[in-house]
Amino acid sequence: MDVWIYSALTLVYLILVVWMAVNLTRSKQWLTYSSFQLLVAFSLAYDNGIIAAGNVIGEGRLLMVLSSLRFWLHSFATPTLILVGYHILRSSGTKFANRRISEVAAWLITLGLVIYQIVGFTLSEVNHLKVIEEYGVLRYMAEGHGGPPMMVIIVGIVLLLVSLIVLFKHKWVWLFVGTALLFVGQLISLPVETGTLTNVYELILILSIWRTTTFLTDSTDRRRL
Template sequence: MSIIYPLTHLSLALSEWVLISWAIRLWQQSTSLAMIVLPIVLVSISYDNLILSIGSLIGEGELLKTLSMLRFLLHYLVVPLFIVIGVELAHRAAASWVNKIVRVLSWVIALGLAAIDVATHYIGLELVPIEFAGILRYHVANLSGPPIITIVVNLFVLLIGIGIWFRLKWPWLFVGTLVSLIGNAMPSSAVGTLAGSFSELVMAISLLLTEERTQFFLVTQGGTLDFSQARN
């Protein structure tokens, strides 16, 4: 058990780089803004898994604590970007409610939530070492309650997933986001870090598959893969 958790986190970190290359390929096919933002999120998630996987090798001390501070900062900054990705996918699925104002507003909301998270959770952040199933990591001291902003972001994308499900007959964004919502709501102090990390991988895969679905949708609707005209 002591080696399974670190190796699994390392496998997740490497898998996320495969997903980054997948997202870049999809962007090259369509110039989808969602596929520009998603790699940014995946880099952060991959770093998170990497630090979790090697924490025991680094050992308790300032180095691991500093790397963990960066891990938390990246998390607070990039998780709200899932809102932008979800709105862009809805836009590409030709959802009538997604106009230019909504697309700009998604960035305003995402950046605003990131600023709130940094101001309320990162500034003055105190970390304490904790060990679970062979993983040594730094944990927020006196943490109380679930990650509210992460759950709010997941709920928002979940609603978009429902809309895409009805519009494109494609349930997988909803399913992937639901898995992420459940995984992030589970307390890491009780179940460890794998549940949340694995659920984020599942959500990222569902976003990539949904992008592929929207590309197919645009082809069938427009007859050609002309994204300069087909609501890109």
């Protein structure tokens, strides 16, 4: 069952990557912080794709190396959602987001989280991978892996605060729903035999972020007309 869910998630992410690329090209947004969403979506497409293909690739060196790249992509890509959050704040018309210090702070937090994740987790994780088979899926996981790391929690808290500002200023609820669902989903254990729930919540979050950035871009364009 899980292999089909991971495969479906991979397909949705790949479609989303193409959709994002087309929209970024049309709106000439490639040089904005919004484009980091493409990196995150691609990294999640890769993550789910390697998990889905685990049984086909089989246990061994190849799957271990491909799985290691999952952890590296996670370390570099996920923190850039801080920059996307900064872009959302600036696009929403939040005054303090237009200050240089806010942009510098966003970069410092992003780079700090990248370094923290690599030094504190990734270097150890990729050297302590073990193969597991769970819910019909074969994959390599880091020994002692459990629960979301602090980096993910910090990124989630920042996005949650951003979502509340957007909700207050624009009555736009979807970013709040996507972010809150990721937190709530970690706290509530649903009676289903699957290991894909967190991955599904991640997809909902990425969709809510993308929909929010396009909503704010469209709103800005309308105000300029």
